[in-house]
Amino acid sequence: MIQDRLRTRMGWLHAWSGFVFGLLLVCIFASGTIAVFDTELTRWLQPEVPPSATALTDEALEETLPTIRKLLERDEKPFITLPSERDPILRVQYHDGHEFLNIPFDPGTGQELAARATVGGTFFYDLHYSLRNGDTGIIFVTFSGLMLLIVLGSGIIIHLKELIPDLLVLRPFSARLRAWLDVHVLASVPFLPFAFMMAYTGTFLHTRSILPPVSYLASINAAITPVAVRAESPALQKEKTVVPALPPLSPLLHDAEKVVRAGQVGFILFLPKNILISRTDASGPARTREHVDFSYDGHFIRHVLLTTPLTRTQQVMEGIHYVRWGGAGMRWLYFISGLATTIMIGSGLVLFLMKRRRLSGGRVIFRLAEGLTVSVLVGFPLACSGFFWGNRLLSGGSEQRTQEEVTVFFLIWAASAVWGMGGCLMKWRVQVWRSELGLLAVLSALLGPLDLLTRSGGTVFHTPTVFAAVDLIALCVAAVAFQIARRLA
């Protein structure tokens, strides 16, 4: 009796908190899933950069210095990412406030590669952890992560008795509600370890945003004050940076390699006072960011490796969440698990609407909720697809190109939301779902041909892995969208 009452209460909590936060969590998980391959996506988004390159030479490293100097003069904090298994290209990168923009160089000769400016795969990374809204976005994302833990916990309590017997049950040809419930359970139960791990580590990493060490008022004030206003305050105004002469990098790199081992250097960061040569995140499960610091006159300053229990915990949590150390196989596991968790949340949203349609289907609030669901479940992938199209179709010479890519993404998403909510309010529910799913199927199916047409040297029978993987996944998305649209009543 007590158990039944508990299950009923947990059912209410699971349904309502799941729906309200699920709308946001779908976007967070979908963008996080895509961001697992952010480096590879950047390569797809810059088709002018060759898919393979020769090994790094000392001369090539020195050739990047003029670019570094220019960026330092603009008060940026540039860094050089060295060629790696994931990306064979030498890149100079800097943060524009949202994404890491990059300038690619040939690692053999040091010649700058003429490639389109793009926000790259880090666009999805920024969207994932801050919703492109800085500290305010991080608070929302972290709180949603916390709610996901509650939703998962309540879901387990509801389903505890049937957890094992239902593990392998899928009846796609049963009644629609039954079929969706099976999909929801199948995408949840086997992937629970992953969902818990990601929600826990993700929330842990930004705990300070929801449990700040200072008063809430001060923390909220800092979060909602725009960065530009803060920068204008007299206390924070800085003098113009004077860029010192840059030392040759290869001797510093070789010195650093003696400390962190050869082949273990990930990037070289240029700060106003010193140069940090840091260990790659791919070196192990703990994201230590161990670094060797040099002054601008080329002298060794210090070796930094934080080893307190607290920092070690933080490093392991980051390592587990970012999975930059596990190799391609592990990243695919994360990608598939992330996709399943997104399906779990998405199918939960659909179930929430299905169960209430008979009683509340005519209400304005219900139709608005359905419009929001369409905008998230179909609008978000539609915007992602549009982003890839925008990347290939926007002219390469435009100075504001990176911003245009982002604008394309949000314009498509906004249009989808307006049509989704407007259509549902006008009781064109089926037409709304069908039209958006149909458009998603067309855009995704044609992404492969678009890739082949807009990438020099690409043929159907010889496509480098990075490009082939993106095109094939887009084709799978198209097939799923088409199938769902076809089966809609």
Added chain:
Amino acid sequence: MIVLCSVLWIVSLSVQAVSEPRMLRIARREAVAPALTVRLMRWVSLVGLLLCLYQRPSTALFVWLGSFSIATVVVALGWAWRYRGVQRVRRTGGGS
């Protein structure tokens, strides 16, 4: 290793499905007591864990659990595909 672990999990979960009353009901199959060797096959996935630990301990648990998740989806899809006819008949009332 991921592929090998997934295969071992698929074997293990398939044996579990064959001996699960609910799965047999969906497939409209009679329950039969499986032989000892078949029952032992349920634990074959543990070999995968040992292999993962031997190959790279730091990723072992991730690979083993991740391949379990994938294998579950594969077995569930395979079972649904195999017995879709039975479910269709039941839905239309032809089988009752």
